Amino acid sequence: MTADPLSLLKISELTIRFGQQNLLENVSLSLAHGESLGILGESGAGKSLLAHSVLHLLDEGLHSSGSIGWEGQPLKDQIAKLRGHSIAYIPQSPLDASFPVTTLLRQWQDQCQALGIKFQMEEAYALVQKTGIDDPERLLGSLPHQLSGGQLQRILIAMAMMAKPSLIIADEPTTALDTVNQAAILKLLKDFCKKEKAALIFITHDLSIVAPMCDKLMVLNTGRVVEYGLTKEIMNQPRATYTSSLIQAHKRLLSRKERPEKHSDRGVPVLTVRNLDFIYQPTGFFWRRSKAVKAVQSVTLELYQGAISGLAGISGSGKTTLMRTLAGMYPAHFNKLHYQGKPVDSLTAEELVAFRRAVQVIYQNPSSAFDPRQNMEQVLNEAIAENQNETKITINELLDWVKLPTGLLKSNTRQLSGGEKQRLAIARSLALRPKILLCDEPTSSLDQSIQAEILDLFLYLKKERNLGVLLVSHNLAALRHTCDYLTVMADGEIKEAGEIEKVLANPTSDYTQQLIDAEPALTHNFL
Structure with missing residues (x-):
């Protein structure tokens, strides 16, 4: 792979197959330091599969071709030391990503030990407080099921930030959250990326989130890229019929269908x-x-x-x-x-x-x-x-x-x-x-x-x-x-x-x- 000093992450013609079926087909993108990319599409479009490809967490039986590079070098040669350090992953379901019978503090300590990062209690409390949680000591001493979805998601984001990653991959991190918690988490991610000049891949199906969060946008449909470019340009002048249909569905949700009953x-x-x-x-x-x-x-x-x-x-x-x-x-x-x-x-x-x-x-x-x-x-x-x-x-x-x-x-x-x-x-x-x-x-x-x-x-x-x-x-x-x-x-x-x-x-x-x-x-x- 040719070195590209301006590119943090570069994917070229990535194709993932299961048997004779292409789940992702010829996907290419580039992401610079501090840049944010939204990946938009309906369920089954291949959004999470693309994220797992970057993390090298594909299921057995899937075959891939193409290339993924990190700062000009093949990612597969570096992924073991990058995953959890330079590349952080925020899952859609925080409860499924947590160990049910261990306190969150102990899980955080174990994670830092596995990554070779020195765990600092004061720093952990400060990071959790930045997410909008006022009582970090009590919540970190709790089991995952004792917290709400918003509280647990914020703590997982704080865990990801301790390593100061260069890239955050957020897979539908706010789907099931109320709007107040959603807004707080989105602001937290945006502020962190701006301060640390970290890149962000934000996976979503919500058009309301894409515009304020992402510089660039990729629209996926059944594993194929139908749009890729600046977010504002795609939202204002979509070239693909599929993208237009997503925007029209969004507008339908914003419209009032009929006169309310008195x-x-x-x-x-x-x-x-x-x-x-x-x-x-x-x-x-x-x-x-x-x-x-x-x-x-x-x-x-x-x-x-x-x-x-x-x-x-x-x-x-x-x-x-x-x-x-x-x-x-x-x-x-x-x-x-x-x-x-x-x-x-x-x-x-x-x-x-x-x-x-x-x-x-x-x-x-x-x-x-x-x-x-x-x-x-x-x-x-x-x-x-x-x-x-x-x-x-x-x-x-x-x-x-x-x-x-x-x-x-x-x-x-x-x-x-x-x-x-x-x-x-x-x-x-x-x-x-x-x-x-x-x-x-x-x-x-x-x-x-x-x-x-x-x-x-x-x-x-x-x-x-x-x-x-x-x-x-x-x-x-x-x-x-x-x-x-x-x-x-x-x-x-x-x-x-x-x-x-x-x-x-x-x-x-x-x-x-x-x-x-x-x-x-x-x-x-x-x-």
């Missing part, structure tokens, strides 16, 4: 929780010194048929606890929950069954909601059999409602894409003819084009099936796209509630304004 249009609420207080009592060995946590405090919320309500707030604000209470998962709080005007704790056995069928839950990760041994037809038949109404729904009706092709009926659930699985989860719930769908972050792990399709599906079901929806999300742009009404939570309390356009346009709470300011899709006009 509160007076809603009629009588189907489901109500009144003056709910929910306290988690510490149990188990690891929590024996913990204090009781008041997750929800004096919360009242009403849900209606034919209306979509949004529930927003950062991680730990009480959103999921409130949603599970509405779903009837906590019998101890049935006295605070009302279905069609009656307290749930006063319902007869028959009425309680009707309540269970009328209120259905859609989860964040559809893959975990299915038996991987079943195909789509078996899943839907099983749900239809549970429908006790006189009028049965047919499989073809369900598929038509959620816009799934009949050709997928014999497909195993593990063969479906993320968007198809989420549509199947919605179809299974519709088989019971529900009045309310409770959706917990149903689009956070999906590509933006699929996000727009799922959100449009909720709008269709609201209009055509008179379905009520509670959409729990940290994505204010997605909520604005879909919802009629917005409730904002923090520290277990409702900070603000009202018609969504009024709340976002004129927030009365400083906390709501903080959420809006941290949402790049609402505050930056990139496109």
